[in-house]
Amino acid sequence: VETFQRTLDLRTGVLTRTVRWRSPLGDAATIVLERFASLADPHTLFIRCRVTPEFVGTVEFRAALNGNSDNEGLAHWRWLEQGPRADVLYLRNRTRQSKIEIATAMKLAAAQGEELAREVWDAENTPTLSLTMRAVPGQELIVDKFVAAFTTRDVASDSLTDAAVDRVDHMAGWPHALSDNVAAWDKEWQRTDVIIEGDDEAQIALRFNLFQMLVAAPRDDGRVNIGAKTLSGFGYRGHAFWDTEIFMLPLFTYTAPHIARNLLNYRHHLLPAAREK
Numbered sequence: 001v002e003t004f005q006r007t008l009d010l011r012t013g014v015l016t017r018t019v020r021w022r023s024p025l026g027d028a029a030t031i032v033l034e035r036f037a038s039l040a041d042p043h044t045l046f047i048r049c050r051v052t053p054e055f056v057g058t059v060e061f062r063a064a065l066n067g068n069s070d071n072e073g074l075a076h077w078r079w080l081e082q083g084p085r086a087d088v089l090y091l092r093n094r095t096r097q098s099k100i101e102i103a104t105a106m107k108l109a110a111a112q113g114e115e116l117a118r119e120v121w122d123a124e125n126t127p128t129l130s131l132t133m134r135a136v137p138g139q140e141l142i143v144d145k146f147v148a149a150f151t152t153r154d155v156a157s158d159s160l161t162d163a164a165v166d167r168v169d170h171m172a173g174w175p176h177a178l179s180d181n182v183a184a185w186d187k188e189w190q191r192t193d194v195i196i197e198g199d200d201e202a203q204i205a206l207r208f209n210l211f212q213m214l215v216a217a218p219r220d221d222g223r224v225n226i227g228a229k230t231l232s233g234f235g236y237r238g239h240a241f242w243d244t245e246i247f248m249l250p251l252f253t254y255t256a257p258h259i260a261r262n263l264l265n266y267r268h269h270l271l272p273a274a275r276e277k
Helices: 157-169 174-192 200-216 243-255 257-276
Strands: 003-009 014-022 028-037 044-053 057-064 077-085 088-095 101-112 115-121 128-135 141-151
Touching (some): 044 174, 057 141, 077 101, 077 157, 101 157, 128 141, 141 157, 174 243
Antiparallel strands (some): 003 014, 014 028, 044 141, 088 101, 101 141
16 A cells, blocks of 8 residues: 545545555556445435556455444444355345344446456355456446335335345435435534634534434434444444433534434333333
């Protein structure tokens, strides 16, 4: 790895990684990876990989669904099933304690460049697609990965896999999906942004924290809270603290009452269990 840069666009939620890489034989390429979880559709996720080779040959892209995720050694899911549906791969798992099922599905699309071969690897709990493209110096290759995720809190168990596969199958292309995501974030920032003049460090710090709150908040669900490590941080294993009401709720009370309502409804649902404890 000769250079590496990672940037997060707080305005759109797009994470970009740029890598200049050289092989042991001296072949070089610039790789740009962009990804976002759509704010416009919470069931969809997108990754775009751009490779600009400086050699003649081939480039192989490998993309998978990984059910082996863990939190500091504690596995999240049990494997149930997986398989192909035309050009879509799906994976189905169940959470170990709450028994909630999740189905994820994905497909790869060659957006630019000459596709030479495709292959499916049916590795248990990590179904993988391999896509090989021709490499020509200076000619950028673009491959898009589209992912959908549904749980049995969204749809009935017997419709779960179909829901994920169908959503991936009918996804619009990268430009349309990105445009919808940007539009959704524009509305979010119009409602919540705070402008600080004369202190750039304070401004970016505040917006970064606002971004973390906005991606972790339950927009359409009154049955979940903001976790102690927010959306995906390791530690506490999903536990929620009363810090939500003390520190976080005021932001949503003033800027997004519908989210504040969800957070309070979460506590209301749990009052019988809290009394029992």
